[in-house]
Each structure stands twice: as structure tokens, then as C-alpha cells.
Amino acid sequence: MAGNSDPLTPRAKIAVTAGKAVAAASRAAGRGSGSVIGGRVALKLDPDLLARLAQHLDVVLVSATNGKTTTTRLIAEALGAAGPVVSNALGANMPAGITSALAGGSEARYAVIEVDEKYLAGVARDTDPKCIALLNLSRDQLDRAAETRMLAENWREGLAGSKAVVVANADDPLVVWAASSSANVIWVAAGQMWKDDAWSCPSCGGVMQRPGDDWFCGDCGFRRPSPSWALSGDHVLDPHGSAWPIHLQLPGRANKANAASSAAVAAVFGVPPQVALERMYQVQAVAGRYDVVQFMQRDLRLLLAKNPAGWLETFSLIDPPPTPVILSVNARGADGTDTSWLWDVDYTRLTGHPIFVIGDRKLDLAVRLEVANQSFQVCESVDQAVQMAPPGRIEVIANYTAFQDLRRRVGN
Numbered sequence: 001m002a003g004n005s006d007p008l009t010p011r012a013k014i015a016v017t018a019g020k021a022v023a024a025a026s027r028a029a030g031r032g033s034g035s036v037i038g039g040r041v042a043l044k045l046d047p048d049l050l051a052r053l054a055q056h057l058d059v060v061l062v063s064a065t066n067g068k069t070t071t072t073r074l075i076a077e078a079l080g081a082a083g084p085v086v087s088n089a090l091g092a093n094m095p096a097g098i099t100s101a102l103a104g105g106s107e108a109r110y111a112v113i114e115v116d117e118k119y120l121a122g123v124a125r126d127t128d129p130k131c132i133a134l135l136n137l138s139r140d141q142l143d144r145a146a147e148t149r150m151l152a153e154n155w156r157e158g159l160a161g162s163k164a165v166v167v168a169n170a171d172d173p174l175v176v177w178a179a180s181s182s183a184n185v186i187w188v189a190a191g192q193m194w195k196d197d198a199w200s201c202p203s204c205g206g207v208m209q210r211p212g213d214d215w216f217c218g219d220c221g222f223r224r225p226s227p228s229w230a231l232s233g234d235h236v237l238d239p240h241g242s243a244w245p246i247h248l249q250l251p252g253r254a255n256k257a258n259a260a261s262s263a264a265v266a267a268v269f270g271v272p273p274q275v276a277l278e279r280m281y282q283v284q285a286v287a288g289r290y291d292v293v294q295f296m297q298r299d300l301r302l303l304l305a306k307n308p309a310g311w312l313e314t315f316s317l318i319d320p321p322p323t324p325v326i327l328s329v330n331a332r333g334a335d336g337t338d339t340s341w342l343w344d345v346d347y348t349r350l351t352g353h354p355i356f357v358i359g360d361r362k363l364d365l366a367v368r369l370e371v372a373n374q375s376f377q378v379c380e381s382v383d384q385a386v387q388m389a390p391p392g393r394i395e396v397i398a399n400y401t402a403f404q405d406l407r408r409r410v411g412n
Contacts (some may be wrong), residue, residue: 009085015110016103023100026281031353036043039096040296050095053102054127060265062133066310068093071135071258072114072166078266083109091287094119106161117151121158131268133167133261135190137174138197139341140307148197154179167264170227177202188264190232190257194309196344201212231260236273244273249284252317271376288407295410296386299393300376304403308344314397321352324389326382328402335400339364347372356385359402382409
């Protein structure tokens with residue numbers, strides 16, 4: 001524990017202090033939380049700082065294409081039953097942001113850390129985690145993210161030899177391939193709605209067979225492992241076969257799946273499913289996602305969807321037609337500048353909804369909706385879209401920087 005002995009060298013202490021000062025200056029200048037720039041400065045001064053800060057903590061790493069931020073929040077809430085937790089709750093998930101988060105948690109016992117998929121192997125090396133949760137892998141940020149099978153390979157190599165307990169989704173073949181190099185894996189049947197990145201076998205390249213919820217490769221025999229935890233409707237089934245009810249304020253099946261994985265992680269640290277799931281009920285919104293805000297006398301629900309898998313999940317939880325929907329897509333650095341992924345999203349699921357299109361790449365999205373035979377209106381701003389929308393609550397779906405823009409505009 002932090003109180004027993006101070007793990008930080010004088011150099012590390014200077015690095016932490018400098019990082020906090022830079023972060024505070026960045027916040028004062030109105031440039032965001034400052035966690036990334038603060039972490040960068042601290043790591044420059046002490047390249048081993050992340051490892052030093054993690055020394056006295058029981059670390060959980062969470063990585064995936066979708067659901068990282070929410071699952072990190074749910075696990076942090078659950079582990080709070082066992083002791084103080086530090087977490088990168090705002091989603092700064094590369095080494096600089098993670099270093100910043102840990103620097104602020106000197107009294108913590110546990111660290112629950114969301115990690116960008118590309119950085120998982122390196123962060124795992126530095127932080128010596130007790131547990132790693134792997135949820136899914138699908139295409140994302142096409143201009144710079146490695147192809148999903150390469151990412152799975154990277155995870156597989158990075159996790160080989162790790163002492164961590166790996167909690168992994170048995171329904172995603174890429175995740176199973178990645179986790180199979182680990183000595184200690186707990187499999188969770190969390191489901192996989194988006195299957196378009198998992199038709200070829202990650203082991204041999206053969207065609208994946210998918211009867212019902214099962215999957216296997218007819219060529220090499222690589223197959224779905226038997227899960228010890230499972231999401232079943234509104235319950236989590238634990239390894240003893242007991243069913244624990246999931247009560248969340250967060251909507252949708254994907255969040256129930258996140259809760260199932262989170263309960264399995266909490267159990268690794270001795271927190272029983274009932275306690276873990278009860279604590280998860282406290283989470284109402286995650287970094288603005290799922291928040292309902294009042295704007296121009298209307299209720300807007302803010303939903304984040306960054307890639308085809310995320311849009312598919314989001315469509316499953318919006319209110320039925322004729323609920324108006326505002327869609328906003330940007331293609332800035334943090335989003336990935338290639339918007340060709342829009343063609344992988346099934347926009348026919350929005351049939352019957354009045355649709356309003358905004359964002360930097362509204363015309364890219366308009367062409368896609370035109371081809372999907374949807375009726376829509378292109379607007380200059382969220383203000384104009386809200387003015388034109390018919391009565392009732394409005395669902396607003398945006399990708400990463402578009403979501404941040406919306407939060408700033410609607411005062412969330």
C-alpha cells in the first residue's frame with residue numbers, strides 16, 4: 001500500500017509534480033483536462049514513472065474496440081467495495097493519460113485502467129496487472145489502426161508469459177485467439193452483435209462456421225471455449241450456475257455484457273457478484289454518454305458511436321420511430337480521417353425516424369443515407385437540427401470529436 005513505503009524516487013516525485021503543474025496550467029487555459037500533456041511531461045522527466053506508480057497497486061487493464069470506458073467505470077465501481085480505486089475515468093487511455101491518472105491516486109489500493117488497443121502490450125509490461133479484461137476487437141479508425149487480426153496477434157504476443165488473470169469474451173474469435181496465449185483465462189459469454197470482422201479464422205485463415213451462438217473453424221479446429229461466466233437475458237450466470245440480476249441505469253444489451261465481464265473481474269478480487277452488480281447501478285452516465293440534457297426546451301439523449309460495431313449497438317437502444325434522430329460525424333485526428341467505415345453501417349435500421357445530419361463530414365454521411373434510401377435533412381448546427389425536429393425526445397448519435405463538440409454546445 002502507498003502508506004507502507006513510498007515507492008517514488010526523488011526524480012519520480014519531481015516528474016509527478018511537474019506533470020500536475022502542466023496539467024493545471026492546461027486546465028486554466030481552457031484546453032481540456034490536461035491529463036495527456038501532464039503525463040507526457042512527467043514521462044519525459046522519468047520514463048519509468050508509469051511502472052513506479054503502478055508498483056503498489058493491484059492493477060486491472062481493460063481493452064477493446066468498444067465498451068472500454070464504460071466497462072472501466074463499472075469495474076472501478078465494483079472494486080470500490082474492496083478498497084479505494086484510482087482510474088482514468090475520462091478515457092485518456094494511452095501511456096501519458098494513464099500515468100497522469102495513477103499520479104493522482106496515491107491512497108488507492110486498486111487501479112482500473114482503460115488502455116487503447118495498440119498500447120495494451122506495453123502498458124501490461126509496465127504495470128504488471130493482476131487482471132486484464134478483453135471485450136472485443138473490430139475495425140476502427142481505418143487510416144491508422146492496425147488491421148484487427150494484426151491487433152489480435154499483437155495482444156497474443158504481448159500477453160504470452162503474463163501472470164495476469166485474463167477475463168476474455170468467449171464469443172469474439174479474435175479475442176479468444178489473443179487470450180489463448182495466457183496461462184490463466186476466465187471466459188465470459190458476453191455475446192458479439194457485430195460479426196463482420198470475425199468470418200475468417202485468426203489461427204489459420206479458414207472460414208469460420210457459426211451455428212447459433214457457437215463458432216469454430218472447420219479447417220484447423222480452433223473453436224469457442226466453454227465460458228464459466230455468461231450473460232443470460234437480464235442476469236449474469238456465475239461459475240456455480242447462480243443467476244444474478246443486472247440492474248443498470250445504462251441502456252442496452254451491450255452494457256449488460258459489459259456488466260457481466262465486470263462482475264467476472266470483480267470476483268477475481270473477491271467481490272461477490274451481488275455486491276459488484278449492486279454497485280454498478282450507481283453509474284448513470286459515462287463521460288457524458290447516455291446523458292439526457294435539456295437544450296432549447298427539448299430533451300436530447302447523447303449517444304457515442306465511433307465505428308460500425310458501435311453504431312449497430314446504438315441503433316438497438318434508441319427509442320422507436322418516429323423519434324427524431326440527429327447524426328453527427330467528424331473526421332479529425334482523434335476520429336480517424338477515413339470515413340469509408342460509414343458504408344459498413346446498416347442505416348436502414350433508421351427507417352421511419354426523422355433524421356437530421358450535422359458535423360464536419362455531414363455530406364459523406366448524407367451520401368451514405370441517400371444510398372440506404374433514408375429521408376433526412378442536412379443542417380448547419382445542432383441548434384438548427386433541434387429547431388427542425390418534430391416533438392418528443394431527440395436521440396443524438398455522434399462519433400468521438402463530434403460528441404465532444406455537442407457536449408460543449410449543449411452544456412453537458
